[in-house]
Amino acid sequence: MRTRLCFLVPPVHKIFYVQRASFIMKRKAVNASPRKQPSKVPKSSICSYLSLQQKEEHSLSDIVKPAKENVNQNANMTQQTSQEDSETSSSTSEHSSSLVENPNPVCEEKLVECTFTNVTWQGNSRAPFRFLADAFETMEATTSRLALIKILTQVFRKIVNTTPDDLLPCVYLCTNTLGPAHEGLEFKAGEATVLNALSSATGNSVKVLKERLTKLGDIGDLAAECRTTQQTMFKPPSLTIHGVYQEFRTMANLAGKLSTKEREKHLQKLLVSASSKEAKYIARIVLGKLRIHIAYKTVIVALATVFAPCPKSDAKTTDGMDVILKEAAATLNAVYSQLPVWDRIIPVLIQNKSTEGLEEQCRLTPGVPVGPMLAKPVKEASDVLERFQECSFVCEYKYDGMRAQIHYLTDGNVKIFSRNAEDDTPKYPDIVESIKFALSKNNTVTSFIIDSEVVAYDPETNAMKSFQELQGRARKEVKIEDIKVPVCIFAFDILFLNGESLLKWSLKDRREKLFDTFSTIQGKFQFTTSKVFTDWEGVDEMMDEAIKAGCEGLMIKALTGEYSSYEPCNRSQNWLKMKKDYMNSIGDSLDLVPIGAYYGRGKRSGVFGAFLLACYNSETEEFQTVCKLGTGFSDEFLSSITKFYKDGHILAEPKPYYGVSDTPAIRPDVWFEPCQVWETRCADLTMSPSHTAAKGMLSEEDKGVALRFPRFIRIREDKPVDDATTADQIVELYCNQKSKM
Numbered sequence: 170m171r172t173r174l175c176f177l178v179p180p181v182h183k184i185f186y187v188q189r190a191s192f193i194m195k196r197k198a199v200n201a202s203p204r205k206q207p208s209k210v211p212k213s214s215i216c217s218y219l220s221l222q223q224k225e226e227h228s229l230s231d232i233v234k235p236a237k238e239n240v241n242q243n244a245n246m247t248q249q250t251s252q253e254d255s256e257t258s259s260s261t262s263e264h265s266s267s268l269v270e271n272p273n274p275v276c277e278e279k280l281v282e283c284t285f286t287n288v289t290w291q292g293n294s295r296a297p298f299r300f301l302a303d304a305f306e307t308m309e310a311t312t313s314r315l316a317l318i319k320i321l322t323q324v325f326r327k328i329v330n331t332t333p334d335d336l337l338p339c340v341y342l343c344t345n346t347l348g349p350a351h352e353g354l355e356f357k358a359g360e361a362t363v364l365n366a367l368s369s370a371t372g373n374s375v376k377v378l379k380e381r382l383t384k385l386g387d388i389g390d391l392a393a394e395c396r397t398t399q400q401t402m403f404k405p406p407s408l409t410i411h412g413v414y415q416e417f418r419t420m421a422n423l424a425g426k427l428s429t430k431e432r433e434k435h436l437q438k439l440l441v442s443a444s445s446k447e448a449k450y451i452a453r454i455v456l457g458k459l460r461i462h463i464a465y466k467t468v469i470v471a472l473a474t475v476f477a478p479c480p481k482s483d484a485k486t487t488d489g490m491d492v493i494l495k496e497a498a499a500t501l502n503a504v505y506s507q508l509p510v511w512d513r514i515i516p517v518l519i520q521n522k523s524t525e526g527l528e529e530q531c532r533l534t535p536g537v538p539v540g541p542m543l544a545k546p547v548k549e550a551s552d553v554l555e556r557f558q559e560c561s562f563v564c565e566y567k568y569d570g571m572r573a574q575i576h577y578l579t580d581g582n583v584k585i586f587s588r589n590a591e592d593d594t595p596k597y598p599d600i601v602e603s604i605k606f607a608l609s610k611n612n613t614v615t616s617f618i619i620d621s622e623v624v625a626y627d628p629e630t631n632a633m634k635s636f637q638e639l640q641g642r643a644r645k646e647v648k649i650e651d652i653k654v655p656v657c658i659f660a661f662d663i664l665f666l667n668g669e670s671l672l673k674w675s676l677k678d679r680r681e682k683l684f685d686t687f688s689t690i691q692g693k694f695q696f697t698t699s700k701v702f703t704d705w706e707g708v709d710e711m712m713d714e715a716i717k718a719g720c721e722g723l724m725i726k727a728l729t730g731e732y733s734s735y736e737p738c739n740r741s742q743n744w745l746k747m748k749k750d751y752m753n754s755i756g757d758s759l760d761l762v763p764i765g766a767y768y769g770r771g772k773r774s775g776v777f778g779a780f781l782l783a784c785y786n787s788e789t790e791e792f793q794t795v796c797k798l799g800t801g802f803s804d805e806f807l808s809s810i811t812k813f814y815k816d817g818h819i820l821a822e823p824k825p826y827y828g829v830s831d832t833p834a835i836r837p838d839v840w841f842e843p844c845q846v847w848e849t850r851c852a853d854l855t856m857s858p859s860h861t862a863a864k865g866m867l868s869e870e871d872k873g874v875a876l877r878f879p880r881f882i883r884i885r886e887d888k889p890v891d892d893a894t895t896a897d898q899i900v901e902l903y904c905n906q907k908s909k910m
């Protein structure tokens with residue numbers, strides 16, 4: 170993917186290395202400064218682990234150093250990270266002539282020591298949580314991606330070698346999740362629950378704890394501090410990885426009036442048994458703020474390293490291993506994007522002792538949402554034609570609604586999943602009904618997965634309604650008779666039919682299958698309006714028609730050939746999106762997170778008048794500022810948003826993971842919790858000394874990127890904050906814009 174990017178935008182290749190260099194510098198700065206590490210942001214979408222090749226392409230051989238070398242490394246790995254980073258590019262050639270050992274412990278059948286801890290255990294007991302807490306502590310102090318992968322690989326390898334049953338809970342705890350996204354199991358505990366539990370476990374009053382928390386700024390540090398001062402009469406039983414995970418699941422499953430109190434008791438029990446370090450990470454996990462800098466992609470690479478197939482003896486060179494590791498990571502990546510359920514994948518890995526055979530055993534399954542394919546923005550005909558010169562392409566209306574992946578299960582059940590794998594079925598009983606009608610003439614269908622956009626629709630005028638209308642629809646346990654905002658499904662793809670995955674089929678064949686399988690029902694179930702093209706003739710007219718019909722623009726997709734398969738979770742050039750509004754601007758809107766606000770004056774006095782917006786840097790896990798936003802708001806919006814933030818989303822201090830410059834004009838009057846994503850449009854992007862977005866990733870290293878003439882469009886309720894526009898995307902938009910000037 171990166172290669173394609175480099176091809177289209179040559180400077181980006183350089184940017185990547187500038188980025189790495191600046192990252193090393195930043196690492197040094199972090200070591201030198203007392204400023205806290207950026208913390209993990211809440212809830213990752215299932216897409217966030219992708220683009221593996223983008224940044225790890227040249228790094229895998231570094232992980233495959235001989236085990237002995239790993240063991241002898243200085244235990245304080247964190248101090249070495251910047252050096253390791255700078256050595257990375259030469260590591261392949263350094264080792265290419267020597268034989269390397271396979272990192273797969275199952276192949277080599279030997280125990281591998283961990284450099285970050287001396288905690289050990291036997292195969293007949295459970296893995297101690299202390300082991301994981303040691304790993305978390307080391308990872309927290311590490312920002313080098315390679316070092317993080319190494320530590321995590323050691324963690325997984327050690328567990329696979331001793332108590333493989335602990336691998337599944339370990340993976341969930343490392344990703345700060347309790348189960349697959351579509352199960353929707355959440356911790357359901359806020360700061361108050363943790364403070365109450367800490368108070369009961371340590372004897373400190375909640376008031377004292379709160380005051381201390383304001384000083385420390387981190388609930389984990391508070392929990393660790395409390396444990397250090399707490400004396401216990403009897404030594405409580407040690408915590409295990411499995412035990413902690415099970416306790417968390419029990420807490421999450423509690424429901425009803427007394428559940429909050431019950432949850433506190435469970436948490437108290439854990440905290441009483443925890444050491445200082447364990448308490449720190451327990452408190453953080455419960456609040457979804459683990460702060461160990463790992464995303465799904467790190468987990469995938471680490472697991473792939475542990476379960477890479479054994480090399481044939483002639484492939485035991487670093488280069489040979491590099492290929493094996495990349496393939497293993499690609500396999501695991503592909504499997505996870507089709508079946509994002511560790512409970513299904515990890516037992517197969519353990520049983521097969523390899524990633525081999527995984528694709529056959531872990532397949533796309535109706536009932537489990539697939540990571541949706543995403544699109545890249547384009548703004549000119551030449552971009553499209555350059556991409557699709559060898560094949561015909563289809564233009565479809567880009568509807569302004571919400572993504573819906575609709576599954577039909579063999580037991581006749583229908584499930585509807587959002588873009589973030591949330592189960593939206595209770596929200597759309599009308600869609601369930603429409604699907605059954607659309608299928609009614611075809612009794613050969615036993616199961617399917619289709620991709621579609623749900624749009625608010627007026628059945629009387631047969632017109633589409635705005636996205637805002639759709640957002641106004643009730644969300645929970647909706648009854649058909651209560652529905653006030655009818656919707657129409659616009660189906661555009663089919664991924665699975667009657668037990669067979671169609672992902673690898675060409676879009677042309679998938680569309681034929683889609684049209685053959687379903688009957689349309691006006692205003693309830695329709696196919697996207699689409700036309701096939703081989704050149705630009707007629708595309709502009711179609712764009713005008715789409716806008717007139719109330720759509721955002723066009724989606725442009727390859728019909729045949731290598732670019733036409735369905736790529737779960739991938740935002741590639743295989744799908745292009747073109748929005749009329751942006752054709753004269755940067756090509757796309759941005760989804761940004763408000764992290765602060767400025768009090769309004771004059772007409773806006775009494776409400777916030779402007780906001781400080783940030784993009785998300787997934788590498789450093791920081792929110793980096795990109796503009797002050799003061800236009801595009803209605804008076805009602807400003808009143809309601811002011812109320813929303815004042816009702817419990819204002820912070821006393823900026824989060825340690827907010828990247829904000831010292832420019833006084835940028836400092837907001839109040840800081841916000843990062844809890845919303847706002848779609849924002851702008852005229853163009855410019856380098857700025859006042860903003861920090863993508864700072865160090867472009868040629869002017871001391872400047873960030875800023876939006877010029879930003880304008881608020883709407884709140885993106887379907888996006889979690891770590892799904893906001895990333896610093897990488899900002900760089901790409903900036904470079905695309907520059908190359909067109």
Ligand SMILES: Nc1ncnc2c1ncn2[C@@H]1O[C@H](COP(=O)(O)OP(=O)(O)OP(=O)(O)O)[C@@H](O)[C@H]1O
Pocket residue numbers: 541542543544545565566567568569570571572588622661697724746758
């Ligand atoms: N015909 C269509 N084909 C595919 N996606 C469509 C279509 N019509 C509307 N969409 C919507 O457009 C989105 C594709 O744009 P993109 O992949 O960039 O998602 P996004 O980040 O949510 O961006 P955007 O803000 O443009 O919706 C899809 O997620 C889907 O919800």
